[in-house]
Amino acid sequence: MRITQQAMSYQALQRLQNRLDQLAQAQASLGSGKRIHKPSDDPSAMNRSMSLRGLQAASDQAARNASDGLLWTSLADSKLQTLLDRLHRARELAVRSGSVTNDAEREAFAAELRSIREEAIAIANSKIGDRALFAGTADGDAVSADGTAYLGDEGVVERRVGPNDVVRVNVLGSEVFGFDDGRDLFSVLDDLTTHIASGDSAGVQTSISEIDDSMDRILSALAELGAATNRIEAAQRRNADEKLSLQDRLSQVESVDVAEAIMQLQLQQVAYEATLGALARSIQPSLIDFLR
Amino acid sequence: MADFLSLHTALSGILAARAGVETTSHNVANAHSTGYTRQRVTQLSREYGHQTSYGTIGTGTTIDGISRARNEFLDMRVRAGLGLAAGLDVRASLLGRVEEALAEPELGIGAALADTWNAFEELSLSPTDPAARRNVIATLQALTTRINTVAESWNRVASDAQVSIQQDIGEVNRLLQEVAGLNEAIRRSSGLATPNDLYDRRDLALDRLAALIGATSREMEDGTVKVSVGGLTLVQGDRASEISWNADDLTIGHVSGVDVQPGGAIAEYQRFLAEDLAARQATFDQFVTHLVETLNSRHNAGTYGPGQSGADLFDPAATAFTLTLLVTDPYELAASGDPFATHDGGNAASLAALREEPVPGDGRTLDQIWREIVTDIGVSARTALDAASAQAGLQSAAELARMGAHGVSIDEEMVALIEYQHAYQASARVMTAVDELLDQLITRTGLVGR
Numbered sequence: 056m057r058i059t060q061q062a063m064s065y066q067a068l069q070r071l072q073n074r075l076d077q078l079a080q081a082q083a084s085l086g087s088g089k090r091i092h093k094p095s096d097d098p099s100a101m102n103r104s105m106s107l108r109g110l111q112a113a114s115d116q117a118a119r120n121a122s123d124g125l126l127w128t129s130l131a132d133s134k135l136q137t138l139l140d141r142l143h144r145a146r147e148l149a150v151r152s153g154s155v156t157n158d159a160e161r162e163a164f165a166a167e168l169r170s171i172r173e174e175a176i177a178i179a180n181s182k183i184g185d186r187a188l189f190a191g192t193a194d195g196d197a198v199s200a201d202g203t204a205y206l207g208d209e210g211v212v213e214r215r216v217g218p219n220d221v222v223r224v225n226v227l228g229s230e231v232f233g234f235d236d237g238r239d240l241f242s243v244l245d246d247l248t249t250h251i252a253s254g255d256s257a258g259v260q261t262s263i264s265e266i267d268d269s270m271d272r273i274l275s276a277l278a279e280l281g282a283a284t285n286r287i288e289a290a291q292r293r294n295a296d297e298k299l300s301l302q303d304r305l306s307q308v309e310s311v312d313v314a315e316a317i318m319q320l321q322l323q324q325v326a327y328e329a330t331l332g333a334l335a336r337s338i339q340p341s342l343i344d345f346l347r
Numbered sequence: 348m349a350d351f352l353s354l355h356t357a358l359s360g361i362l363a364a365r366a367g368v369e370t371t372s373h374n375v376a377n378a379h380s381t382g383y384t385r386q387r388v389t390q391l392s393r394e395y396g397h398q399t400s401y402g403t404i405g406t407g408t409t410i411d412g413i414s415r416a417r418n419e420f421l422d423m424r425v426r427a428g429l430g431l432a433a434g435l436d437v438r439a440s441l442l443g444r445v446e447e448a449l450a451e452p453e454l455g456i457g458a459a460l461a462d463t464w465n466a467f468e469e470l471s472l473s474p475t476d477p478a479a480r481r482n483v484i485a486t487l488q489a490l491t492t493r494i495n496t497v498a499e500s501w502n503r504v505a506s507d508a509q510v511s512i513q514q515d516i517g518e519v520n521r522l523l524q525e526v527a528g529l530n531e532a533i534r535r536s537s538g539l540a541t542p543n544d545l546y547d548r549r550d551l552a553l554d555r556l557a558a559l560i561g562a563t564s565r566e567m568e569d570g571t572v573k574v575s576v577g578g579l580t581l582v583q584g585d586r587a588s589e590i591s592w593n594a595d596d597l598t599i600g601h602v603s604g605v606d607v608q609p610g611g612a613i614a615e616y617q618r619f620l621a622e623d624l625a626a627r628q629a630t631f632d633q634f635v636t637h638l639v640e641t642l643n644s645r646h647n648a649g650t651y652g653p654g655q656s657g658a659d660l661f662d663p664a665a666t667a668f669t670l671t672l673l674v675t676d677p678y679e680l681a682a683s684g685d686p687f688a689t690h691d692g693g694n695a696a697s698l699a700a701l702r703e704e705p706v707p708g709d710g711r712t713l714d715q716i717w718r719e720i721v722t723d724i725g726v727s728a729r730t731a732l733d734a735a736s737a738q739a740g741l742q743s744a745a746e747l748a749r750m751g752a753h754g755v756s757i758d759e760e761m762v763a764l765i766e767y768q769h770a771y772q773a774s775a776r777v778m779t780a781v782d783e784l785l786d787q788l789i790t791r792t793g794l795v796g797r
Contacts, residue, residue: 059754061379062747069743094446094725095732102722105457109714113702114463116468123472185475192688194475210688215468215696218703309452342761 060341067334074327081320084311091309100308107305114298117217121291124214127224128284130183135231135273138178142270145244149263152251165252172244176202176293177210179228179241189228197228202241205234216290222283226276233272240269352397352406353781359407360774361391366410367767371760378755382551384415385755386543415543419566421749422550424740425534425643426557426564432742433558435735436477437615438623442506442728445627445795448500451721459490460714461702471692480677483695485758487660491672494635498667503623508595514615516592516599519560519613522552523574523587531585532572561610577608597621627724628667634716635667637706641713645701646674648693649681657681657694 084090094101148164155161179198181188190197192210199206205228212225233239243265250258365498367388377383389411396403435599449455466486468480529549536542549572556562556574562581564572574582579601590607591600597620599607609617639661646657658679662671674680684693711719 057751057756059751059756060758061754062750065750066743066747091452093728094449094451094721095443095728096725098722098725098729101452101725102718104452105718105721106714108452108457109461109702112458112465116465116699121470122471168452184473186690190690192683192685192691208685208688210685210691212471212690213696216700250764342758346761346765 060338064338067330067338070330071327071334074323077326078320078323080325081316084314085313085320088311088313089309090311104248104305104308107308108300111182111298111301111305113218114301116146117215118291118298119295120126120214121216121287121294124216124222124224124287125291127183127188127212127214128280128287131188131224131226132277132280132284134178134181134188134197135226135277138175139173139270139277141178141275142172142240142266142273145247146263146266146270149247149259149266152259159272161251161254165248168244168248168251172202172241175244176200179232186198187228189226189231191225191227194302198232198241200243202239205229205232205239214287216287217294220286220290222230222286222290224283224287226279231272232278233269236268236272238265243269307343351354352404354778356405356407357774357778357781359393359409360777361771362573363388363408363410364767364774366413367770368764370413371444371764371767374755375757375760378757378760381752382547382554383755384417384543384547384753386413386415388412389414399421410543412541415541415546416753417546418749418752421745421752422553425745425749426554428738428742429554430561430614432560432735432738433546433612434610434615435731435738436610438619439728439731439735441504441615442621442623442724442731444504445501445624446721446724446728448497449721449724450493450497454493455721456490456493457714457721459486459493462486463490464699464702467695470680471695471699474682474690474692474695477677480680480682484672484675484677487672488675491661494667494670498631498670501624501628501631502668507619508616508620508624512613512620513592513594515559515613515616516590518643518677519556519562520587520589522556522559523582523589525552526556526572526574527582527585527587529581533570534584535613550679557611559611560607560613577610579603579605579607623727625721630720630723632666634713635665635670636722637709637716638713639663639665639670641701641706642698645694645698646685647683648697650683650686651679651681654686655679655681 064266083092091097091100091104148168152161152164155164169275176198179189179202180196187193187195187197187207190207192212193206193208195206197205197207207228209227210227211223212226213221213223215221229235232241243262247259247262247266249255249263367390370388374385390408391411393406393409396405402681451457463486464481466483470476473479526549529545529552533542533545533549535624536545553562553564553572553574556564560576561760562574562576564574566572567584569584571584572582572790573580574587576590580744581601588602593600597617599609599613599617603608610613640663643659643661643663646660649657651657658674658681660672660674662669662673665671680695682695683689683691684697685691703712706716709716
C-alpha cells in the first residue's frame with residue numbers, strides 16, 4: 056500500500072487518541088474505584104447492582120424495624136416484670152394478713168395494697184413514645200385512671216424484621232390485665248384490699264387465687280414477649296450477616312480490583328509513551344532532510 | 348532545418364520539465380489540504396516526427412494533460428462507510444444521553460423507590476410521628492422530581508435531535524447546491540482542460556453528503572455527477588432539488604411528494620426520534636402508570652385522622668413528564684389500616700410491602716420494572732457504542748487506504764522535483780549543444796581560402 060505523510064500522521068494521531076482514551080478509562084476506574092458508572096458500562100452488572108442496592112435498602116430498614124421492635128418487647132418485658140414483683144408483694148401481704156389481728160396493721164396492709172394498685176395502673180398505662188404500650192393501636196391510656204375499664208383496642212403491632220418475617224411486638228392490656236376474662240387485675244386488687252381491711256379471710260383466699268390467675272396471665276404474656284425478642288434477635292443476626300454478604304456481592308459487581316486497575320493504568324501509560332515515542336521518530340524525517 | 352528542429356525538441360523538454368516542477372510545487376503546497384488529490388503531468392512523445400529518407404526522427408515531448416490520482420473504488424468504499432460511521436456515532440451519543448439522564452445507580456429513580464419504601468415502613472413504625480410523615484412526603488416528592496427530571500431530559504434530547512436534524516438538512520441543501528454548481532463549472536471547463544481542483548471540491552462535498560444523509564453519486568459522461576438518496580435523485584447536472592424536514596411526522600419531504608429515505612447521520616436522528624426514544628418514553632410512561640395506580644389504590648384503602656379515607660397520592664392521569672404529588676399535607680397520609688385506631692400503621696406497612704409485591708396485571712414489582720427499563724437502555728447504548736467503535740475502526744482503514752492512494756507524499760514529490768530539475772538541465776544542455784553546432788555552421792564555415 057502506498058503511504059503518505061498525511062496518512063501516517065492521521066494513523067499516528069488515531070492510535071494516540073485510542074491510547075489516550077484507554078489511559079483515561081484506566082485512570083477513571085482507579086480514581087472512582089467503580090467499575091460501572093452508567094448502565095452501558097455493563098448492563099447486566101448494572102441490573103444486579105440495582106437489585107442488590109434495593110435489597111440493601113430493605114435490609115437496612117429491616118434492621119431499623121428490628122431495633123424498634125426490640126424497644127417494644129424489652130420495654131413491655133421490664134414493665135411486666137416490675138408488675139409481677141408488685142403482685143408477688145401483694146400476694147405476700149394477702150398471705151400474711153391472715154395472721155394479723157389488729158386493725159391498725161390491717162389498715163397499713165390495705166394502704167400498701169392501694170399503692171400497689173396505683174402503681175399497677177401506672178404500669179398498665181406505660182408509654183412508648185407518644186402511645187400507650189398496652190393499648191393496642193388506640194390513642195390515650197390503656198386503662199382508665201380508676202382502673203375499672205380497658206380503653207385500648209385489639210390492635211396488633213407488628214414489625215417486619217426480615218424478608219417474610221413479621222413479628223408481633225405488643226401484648227394487649229385487655230388480655231394481660233384480665234379484662235377479657237371478666238376478672239381484671241385492678242378489681243382483684245381492689246377486692247383484696249377490701250377483704251383485708253374488713254378481715255374477711257375467706258375473701259382473702261379467693262383473692263389470692265385470683266392474683267395467681269393474674270400472675271399466670273402476665274407470665275404467659277412475658278413468655279410471648281420473650282419468644283418475640285428471641286425471634287427479633289435471631290433476625291438481627293441474620294440481617295447483619297446478610298448485610299455483609301450484600302456489601303460483598305455489591306462490591307464484586309461494582310468495584311474495581313485495585314491491584315488489577317493499577318496494573319492496567321501502568322500498562323496503558325507505558326503503551327501511551329511508546330506510541331508517543333514511535334510517533335516522534337516516524338514523522339520527523341523526510342527526504343528533505345537528506346537533500347543538499 | 349534539422350538543427351532548428353532540435354532546438355524546438357529541447358524547448359519542448361524544457362517546457363515539460365517546467366510544467367512538472369509547477370505541478371510538483373502545487374502538490375507540495377497542498378500536501379495537507381483537505382480532500383486534495385495529488386496531480387501528475389502526463390507526458391507523451393510528440394506524435395508527428397520529422398520525415399527523412401532514412402526514417403522518422405522524433406520531435407520532442409508534449410504535455411498530454413495534468414491527471415489526478417483519484418480511485419473511484421476507494422471513494423465508494425469510504426463513502427459507504429462514512430454514512431454508517433456517522434449514523435452509529437449519532438446513535439451512540441443520543442442513547443448515551445438517554446442513559447445519562449437516568450443517573451443510575453446512585454442518584455436515580457431506583458434509589459428513590461427504595462427510599463420511598465423505607466419511608467413508608469418507617470411511618471408504619473410510628474404512624475403519628477410528624478417527622479416520619481414529613482419524611483414520606485419528602486421522599487415521594489423526590490421520587491416525583493426524579494421521574495419528572497428524567498422525562499424532561501429525554502424531551503431535551505429529542506428537541507436537540509430535532510435541532511441537529513434541522514441543521515443537517517440545511518447543510519445537505521447547501522451541499523446539493525454546491526455540487527450542482529460544481530457540476531456546471533466542470534462541464535463548462537472540461538472541454539478546455541481537466542479542472543482537477545473543482546473535482547476535489549466536489550468530492551469533498553460528496554463525502555460530506557454521504558456522511559450526513561448517505562448520498563450516493565454516479566459520474567455521468569459529461570463529467571457531472573448524479574446524486575441520489577435512497578433511490579431519489581437530488582442533483583442532476585446543474586439542478587439540485589431541496590429537501591425539507593417535517594418535525595411533526597418526522598419525515599423528510601421532497602418536491603416530488605415522495606418522502607426521502609435517508610441514510611447516514613440524519614437517518615439515525617430520525618430513527619432515534621421515531622423509534623428508540625418513542626418506545627422508551629412509552630415504557631417509562633407505562634411504569635409511571637403502574638406506580639400511580641398501585642400507590643393510589645393502596646393509599647385509598649387506608650385512613651387518616653378520624654376515619655377519613657386516603658386520597659389519590661398522585662394525579663391518576665399523569666405521564667412521567669406531568670407526574671405530580673397531590674397529597675402534600677403530611678397529616679393526610681393514610682397510614683392507618685383501621686379507621687378507629689389512631690396508632691395503627693397497617694396501611695403504611697402495606698404501602699411499604701409494594702417493595703416486594705408484583706404489580707397486578709404485570710407480574711413484576713415496580714423495582715423490577717424499573718430495573719428492566721434501565722437494563723434495556725444500557726444494553727442498547729452498549730450495543731450502539733460497540734457498533735460505532737467497530738465501524739470507526741473499519742472506517743479509519745478505508746480512509747487510510749484512500750489517503751494513501753490520493754494523498755501527497757513529500758518524499759515522492761522531492762524525487763519528482765529532482766527528476767524534473769535534471770530533465771530541465773539536460774534539455775538546456777541539449778539546447779546549448781545545438782547552439783554550438785549552429786555557431787560552428789554560421790561563424791566558422793565558408794572561410795576557405797580567406
